[in-house]
Amino acid sequence: MSLLKHHTDMTRGDKYLLLLLLSVSFSLMFVLYGNTTIFHSKSRSTQAVVTVNGDIIRKINMPTNSRYSFAIEGSSGSFRVELDGEKIKVSEAHCAGQVCLNQGWISRAGQSIICIPEKIVIRLEGRTMLDAITQ
Amino acid sequence: MRRGNIVLPVVLFLSLTLIAAYVFYSNRTREYSSDRFLMDTLISIKVYGSDSEALKEAVASAYSEMHRIASLTDAFPKIGTPEYRESDACRINQQAGVAPVVVDKDTFKILKMAKHYSELSEGAFDVTVGPLMDLWGFGGKNPHIPSPESIKSALSLVNSRDLILNEQERTAFLAKRGMKLDLGAIAKGYATEKAIQSLKASGISKALIDAGGNIRVLGRNLHGTQWRIGIKDPRKQNAVVAILQLEDSSAVTSGDYYRFFEVDGKRYHHIIDPRSGYPAGENMTVTTLTADAALADVLSTLFFVLPPEKAVQMAENLDGVDLFLITDKRRIMHTQSLKGKIDVPSETSYRYDQRR
Numbered sequence: 483m484s485l486l487k488h489h490t491d492m493t494r495g496d497k498y499l500l501l502l503l504l505s506v507s508f509s510l511m512f513v514l515y516g517n518t519t520i521f522h523s524k525s526r527s528t529q530a531v532v533t534v535n536g537d538i539i540r541k542i543n544m545p546t547n548s549r550y551s552f553a554i555e556g557s558s559g560s561f562r563v564e565l566d567g568e569k570i571k572v573s574e575a576h577c578a579g580q581v582c583l584n585q586g587w588i589s590r591a592g593q594s595i596i597c598i599p600e601k602i603v604i605r606l607e608g609r610t611m612l613d614a615i616t617q
Numbered sequence: 618m619r620r621g622n623i624v625l626p627v628v629l630f631l632s633l634t635l636i637a638a639y640v641f642y643s644n645r646t647r648e649y650s651s652d653r654f655l656m657d658t659l660i661s662i663k664v665y666g667s668d669s670e671a672l673k674e675a676v677a678s679a680y681s682e683m684h685r686i687a688s689l690t691d692a693f694p695k696i697g698t699p700e701y702r703e704s705d706a707c708r709i710n711q712q713a714g715v716a717p718v719v720v721d722k723d724t725f726k727i728l729k730m731a732k733h734y735s736e737l738s739e740g741a742f743d744v745t746v747g748p749l750m751d752l753w754g755f756g757g758k759n760p761h762i763p764s765p766e767s768i769k770s771a772l773s774l775v776n777s778r779d780l781i782l783n784e785q786e787r788t789a790f791l792a793k794r795g796m797k798l799d800l801g802a803i804a805k806g807y808a809t810e811k812a813i814q815s816l817k818a819s820g821i822s823k824a825l826i827d828a829g830g831n832i833r834v835l836g837r838n839l840h841g842t843q844w845r846i847g848i849k850d851p852r853k854q855n856a857v858v859a860i861l862q863l864e865d866s867s868a869v870t871s872g873d874y875y876r877f878f879e880v881d882g883k884r885y886h887h888i889i890d891p892r893s894g895y896p897a898g899e900n901m902t903v904t905t906l907t908a909d910a911a912l913a914d915v916l917s918t919l920f921f922v923l924p925p926e927k928a929v930q931m932a933e934n935l936d937g938v939d940l941f942l943i944t945d946k947r948r949i950m951h952t953q954s955l956k957g958k959i960d961v962p963s964e965t966s967y968r969y970d971q972r973r
Contacts, residue, residue: 498626501630504630505630505631505633535654581875587855588855589855590855612847612860613825613834614847615847615849616846
């Protein structure tokens with residue numbers, strides 16, 4: 483019974499200690515998690531980001547519900563981008579080399595299709611397994 | 618105990634907590650990335666650090682360096698344009714068979730390195746391939762197979778022995794009229810290396826540069842782990858054939874799958890063997906790993922042109938250089954020191970003997 487009595491009586495020192503511990507725990511949270519998800523606003527889904535000469539012209543959440551396409555007017559003619567679920571590709575291009583057409587479908591975050599003459603970049607952004615691909 | 622006494626310590630502790638939280642928050646690691654179209658490709662630079670402004674400035678300086686190297690080495694500008702006047706490559710080409718040209722320190726370093734590896738590879742690597750590359754027309758609207766006569770004619774102008782360098786005067790001279798430099802196999806790598814050195818000088822310790830597939834990493838990534846770099850599968854879309862873990866090094870790949878055309882079912886790609894005048898024939902993809910991005914760029918092309926066994930042997934004999942390749946018979950080969958360091962999925966469609 484006397485034990486119970488001591489347990490409920492906190493001294494001033496105890497209170498300071500409690501507050502100190504709470505403060506330290508709170509600060510530690512910022513140290514440990516500050517570099518990761520709390521302060522990074524990266525979403526968990528994938529987005530297809532289309533830029534022309536550095537300017538973002540379209541942002542599409544992937545995967546899409548249906549298969550569809552849209553056109554971008556480039557200096558050498560119409561440039562058509564096609565989407566189907568998780569995949570995206572260039573289906574029509576009139577630039578020299580047609581490297582972008584050769585690339586076919588891309589579907590994973592981190593991948594991109596580039597048309598150098600038209601300065602068009604289609605990039606899939608999101609969480610990636612790889613930091614880069616050497617090619 | 619008086620009640621009022623508790624307020625002051627509570628306020629004090631809460632203030633300290635908030636200050637500590639703010640300090641840690643403002644020092645958190647941020648990521649900054651930026652893309653530029655340069656040297657006929659997309660360059661991406663990604664850096665990590667705690668000061669956003671400093672990151673932006675560091676990347677801007679790095680791009681300035683890359684721009685500078687690009688201007689010096691670009692052989693495409695037309696005569697009379699300001700780009701032409703700034704290009705050492707243009708001036709050297711224009712003065713072929715006429716007179717030596719004084720060049721920038723970096724241009725000289727690039728040419729010296731190119732000439733060295735040309736000699737080492739007995740001509741498998743050669744920056745005087747300009748006339749040959751022009752003949753094949755890759756990058757233009759109409760790449761085609763040139764006639765044997767025109768190839769023979771172009772070949773007579775291809776020889777790094779006729780690229781005369783004078784260290785004292787810092788001049789470069791193409792000895793015969795019609796000779797032409799093509800620095801495409803080294804300029805991007807050199808520019809990338811200069812960019813990384815610029816980032817380092819700006820105080821950056823974690824960075825990744827992707828220059829059209831040429832990868833150069835500085836330090837480790839955000840989480841303190843090595844950067845995970847995939848090697849693109851040369852025949853399958855959206856696939857990688859192997860994964861590497863890198864820090865402070867470069868990975869440059871030469872492949873037959875990027876710029877090519879097909880005639881009668883046969884593939885003609887843009888990596889021309891300077892000795893035969895035709896696309897080099899025995900490899901699908903070659904990745905060179907070494908610290909210096911310029912060296913990685915040179916060796917990647919060089920090794921691609923050599924027969925696979927010779928390439929691996931040469932890489933084994935070079936300090937700090939590793940090699941991974943897939944032959945046109947679908948066989949994976951690599952240097953010994955990559956054993957255990959490279960991750961090739963067991964379900965790979967290529968032939969891979971893990972024991973070698």
